[in-house]
Structure formats: C-alpha cells, structure tokens
Amino acid sequence: MPDHFNNRVRVRLYQLFVEFGRCPTVAEVAGDLDCGVSEVTEAFKQLAAAHVLVLQPGSGEILMANPLSAVPTPFVVEAEKAETETNSRTFYGNCIWDALGVISMLQRDGRVLTSCGCCGESITLTVHDGAVESNPAGIVHFAIPARHWWDDIVFN
Amino acid sequence: MLIFRSEEHIDKWCQKWRLTRGATLSVEQTWRLADSWYRNRLSPDWRRRSVDEAHELFRSLGLNSEFWRLA
Numbered sequence: 001m002p003d004h005f006n007n008r009v010r011v012r013l014y015q016l017f018v019e020f021g022r023c024p025t026v027a028e029v030a031g032d033l034d035c036g037v038s039e040v041t042e043a044f045k046q047l048a049a050a051h052v053l054v055l056q057p058g059s060g061e062i063l064m065a066n067p068l069s070a071v072p073t074p075f076v077v078e079a080e081k082a083e084t085e086t087n088s089r090t091f092y093g094n095c096i097w098d099a100l101g102v103i104s105m106l107q108r109d110g111r112v113l114t115s116c117g118c119c120g121e122s123i124t125l126t127v128h129d130g131a132v133e134s135n136p137a138g139i140v141h142f143a144i145p146a147r148h149w150w151d152d153i154v155f156n
Numbered sequence: 157m158l159i160f161r162s163e164e165h166i167d168k169w170c171q172k173w174r175l176t177r178g179a180t181l182s183v184e185q186t187w188r189l190a191d192s193w194y195r196n197r198l199s200p201d202w203r204r205r206s207v208d209e210a211h212e213l214f215r216s217l218g219l220n221s222e223f224w225r226l227a
Contacts, residue, residue: 011200097193102194104190105195117160139159139162142178142179
C-alpha cells in the first residue's frame with residue numbers, strides 16, 4: 001500500500017480523534033475516507049509496524065495514536081477550548097511525556113491531571129503561554145532506556 | 157514515564173517493582189521534550205524521526221547520556 005495512503009489515513013485518524021474527543025474506529029475512518037475497512041485495517045497495521053501507532057491485540061483497533069491514548073489512563077489532559085468550541089476538551093495521554101505532548105500537539109493551553117506513581121497524591125501540571133507549572137512540585141522518571149522503549153510500549 | 161512527588165518516591169517505586177532506577181527529568185525538561193517531540197504530529201508533513209534526528213533532538217535538550225541512545 002502506498003505511503004501516501006497510509007499518511008492520509010494517519011492524518012485523518014488524528015483529526016477525527018481530536019474532533020470526536022475519542023478515538024475513531026477503523027470503520028469510522030474508512031467511512032470518512034470513503035474507502036474499505038480492509039484498506040484502513042491494512043494501513044493501521046503498516047503504521048503500527050513502523051511504530052507510528054499501537055493497535056489493540058486482536059481487533060486491529062487503535063490503542064495508542066501517540067501522544068493520544070484510545071483508552072482511559074491516569075494522565076488526563078484538559079485542553080482549553082478553541083474559539084469555535086463551547087467546552088474544554090478532555091483526552092488521555094499514554095504517559096506523562098505524552099500527556100504534555102497532547103497539549104503541545106493541540107497548540108493550546110491546558111492541564112494534565114495525574115498523580116504520584118508512588119503515593120498517589122494528585123499532581124496537576126498547567127501549561128500556559130508555553131510555560132509549565134507543577135502543583136505540587138514533581139519530578140519525572142523514565143524507567144526504561146530509550147533503546148528498549150518499543151520492547152514493551154504498553155508498559156513503557 | 158511517570159511523575160513522582162520526590163526522588164525518594166522514585167526510589168520506593170523502583171524497589172517495589174524491582175526496577176533499576178532510570179533517568180529523571182524536571183517537569184520543565186519534560187515539557188520541552190514533549191513540545192519538541194509532538195508539536196507537529198497533526199501535520200500532514202509529519203514523518204517519524206530517524207534515529208540520528210531523535211538523537212540530535214535529545215542532545216539539543218541536554219539529554220546526552222547512554223540512557224537516551226536509541227540504537
């Protein structure tokens with residue numbers, strides 16, 4: 001399958017994810033692109049093989065469209081609403097890096113609602129005008145060396 | 157990648173999960189990494205970075221140690 005089709009699928013997947021505030025299904029992406037479910041399924045597989053996406057085992061649906069998570073996680077992202085929207089938007093990041101990445105990707109202010117990995121105390125990170133603040137203070141730990149990130153991306 | 161209240165809490169977590177301590181970043185460093193890594197992800201022109209490009213990005217953020225080597 002040509003790379004340009006895969007990229008079309010990728011771009012539309014992300015656009016729909018942001019528009020819906022949840023991950024679109026394979027069928028929804030196919031319907032939007034007016035193509036077959038099997039074509040989108042194959043594109044997802046190729047994008048996953050290239051470490052662009054992570055799929056749910058068995059169904060072939062999206063698990064991660066980094067930095068976005070298709071399933072709830074302890075990294076809740078509240079993005080400020082755009083001028084055309086009435087409400088703020090809520091997403092889930094795959095980890096603390098990705099949660100901040102969602103705010104960057106959307107190019108809006110926003111907050112990450114999370115908690116200490118050890119004691120569970122709530123921690124809120126606020127991004128405003130390109131600067132981040134943590135309340136209370138926090139420190140980020142990367143447990144897995146970079147060369148092993150994709151060995152078990154779900155754990156990572 | 158998780159956030160913790162303190163270095164002590166990272167040590168406790170590593171002991172609990174029997175993991176060697178990895179790398180720590182400040183929240184500000186993590187934000188700069190996330191911003192550099194993901195800012196253009198919605199763009200049709202986005203493509204996955206090569207290993208060399210990723211290393212260059214890490215270096216630009218002061219992440220020079222072996223921990224940040226992808227290959």
